[in-house]
Amino acid sequence: MEEYLFLMHIYVFVLAIFVGFELITKVPPTLHTPLMSGSNAISGITIVGAILSAGMEQFNVSTILGLVAVIFAMINVVGGFLVTDRMLKMFKKK
C-alpha cells in the first residue's frame, strides 16, 4: 500500500482540479476580485506545513524556517479572508 500512496495523492490532486474547474466557471465576473483574494486565503493552507515545521521539539534551522513560514502563511490566511469579507460586504443589490 505504501508504494501506492504517492499515486493516491496524484489521484486526489487531479480530481480536485476538476472540481475546481467546475466551481470556478460558475463565479460571475463581478466577483472575480473577491474570488482571487478568497482563493488566495485558501492557498494559505500551507499553514498546516508551517505549524508542523515550527512545532518540533528542539530549536534548530527547521524550526526557524517554520516560524517564518507560520508568519507568512498567517498573513496570507488572515489578510485574505478579512479583505475578501470587506469587499463582499460592499456588494449590494438595488
Next chain:
Amino acid sequence: MKAVIEITYLVSSILFIFGIKKLASPKTARQGNFLAAVGMFLAIVATLLDQNVLTYEWIIIGSIIGALVGAIMAIKVPMTGMPQMVGLLNGFGGGASTLVALSEYFRKNPNYPVDTGAAFTLPIDQGIAIILSLLIGGVTFTGSLIAFGKLQGIVTGKVVKYPLQHPINLLLVIAVLVAGAYVIINPDSLGLLLIITAVSLVLGVLLVLPIGGADMPVAISLLNSYSGLAASTTGFVLGNNELIIAGALVGASGIILTIIMCKGMNRSLMNVVMGGWASAGTTGPATTTSPKGQVKSIDTEELAMLLDAVSSVIIVPGYGMAVAQAQHAIRDLMNVLEKKGVNVRFAIHPVAGRMPGHMNVLLAEAQVPYDKLYAMEDINDDFPNTDVVIVVGANDVVNPAARHDQNSPIYGMPILNVDYAKTVIINKRSLNVGYAGIDNELFFYPNALMYFGDAKEAITKLVNELKASS
C-alpha cells in the same frame, strides 16, 4: 487521534469546496468566504493536535505576528490598492511553501543537527515534491513582490526587456530541474539545494519584470494559480490530502481567470508572459494609419444640456477611473441621472483595470448596485439603442480599430461597441495613447465628443451642473 485529525481535514476540505461554490452569487458570497475561513480554522486546530507538534511557543508567536500584520493590511488597504494587496498575499503563500520545503529537507536529514553517521536517503516522490515546492514557491514569492512593486509604482510598470530573456529563463528552469535530480540522488548536497532555492527566487524576478502594467491582470491571475500549486506541492511533501485539494482548487481558479483575461485581450498566454505588446508598441504609433481628422470637444454646460434630454446612458469605466479615484463621482452622476428618469447602466470590459473584477469592486465600494454592472457580452448588443455612452478612463477596450484594422496591434481583441451608440462622450485628460501605444480612431468619429479633464474633477463638475439645471 490520527483518525480524528484526518476526518477534520476532510471536513475542512469540504468547507473550502462549499465556500467557493457559494461565491457563485453575490448574495451568498460572504457566507461562502466565512465557510472557507471556518474550514481553515478547523485545519489549524487539527494540525495542532498532531503528535509531531511538540512545542507551541513558536507557533503562537508566529501566528500572532502573522495575524496582526494580515489584519492591519486587510483593514488599511484602500479599494484602489486591491490588486497590490492580492499580489502581496500571493507572494506570502508562495514564500511559506518554499520555507516549509526547506524545513522538511532539514527534518528528513538524520545527520542534522547532530551527525549520526546514518545515510541520508530521500524517497524519490518526496524529493520531487520538495524540489517543485522550492521552484514554484520561490517563483511565486519574488514574482509576486515584483508584481506588487509594479502596481504600487515602486518598480517600473513598463515592459522591461533584457538581452537573451527567453533563453536565460529556459536555461534557469532546466538548471533547477537537473540540479534537483542530483539532489534527489545525493540528498546530502545542501549547497546545491540552497542554489536551487536562490535560482528559483531570481527566476521569479526575471519572469515578471518584463510584463507591462496593463498586462497585470494576467500576471496576478497566473501568480494566484502558482500560489495554489505551491500549496499542493507542499501537500505532496507532507503527504497531506487537504493541502493537495485546497491547492488544486486555487490552482484551477487562477488558471481559469488567466484564460479569461487572455481571451479579453485576444492574446495567447505565451504572448503575455513573453513581454506583451512591446514589439508592436515600439513601432505601432508610427506605422498605424489612424484616420486623422477633427476632434470635437464638449464643455460641462453643453454636456449637462445634452444629458438633460436623453433616456438611456451607459457608463464605461477603465483604469483611468481607478487612478483618478472617480468612482464616487460616477455614483453621484448615476444618481442625478436616475432622478431625471434616465436608465443608467455600466459596461465592464473583462480586462478593465489591473486585476479581474477590479472595476466591479471599485463601483461596489461607491455603492453602485451590482445588478447595474454588465459584462461585455451581456451589453454589447444594446449600444445601438443607447443615447449616450460615457467612457471614463478607458481607451484600448473601446477602440473600433480592433474590429476592422488588420494592421492594428489590437486587431481581433473583443471591444465594447461604444461607437454604435448615438453619442459617445470620452472623458480623458488628453489625447494620449493607451497601453497598446496606438491612437484611438474613436476620438475622430462624427458621433464622438471629447470631455477633457481629470475624471474626478470633470465628473463632479458635471454632476453639479446637472443638479443646478434641474
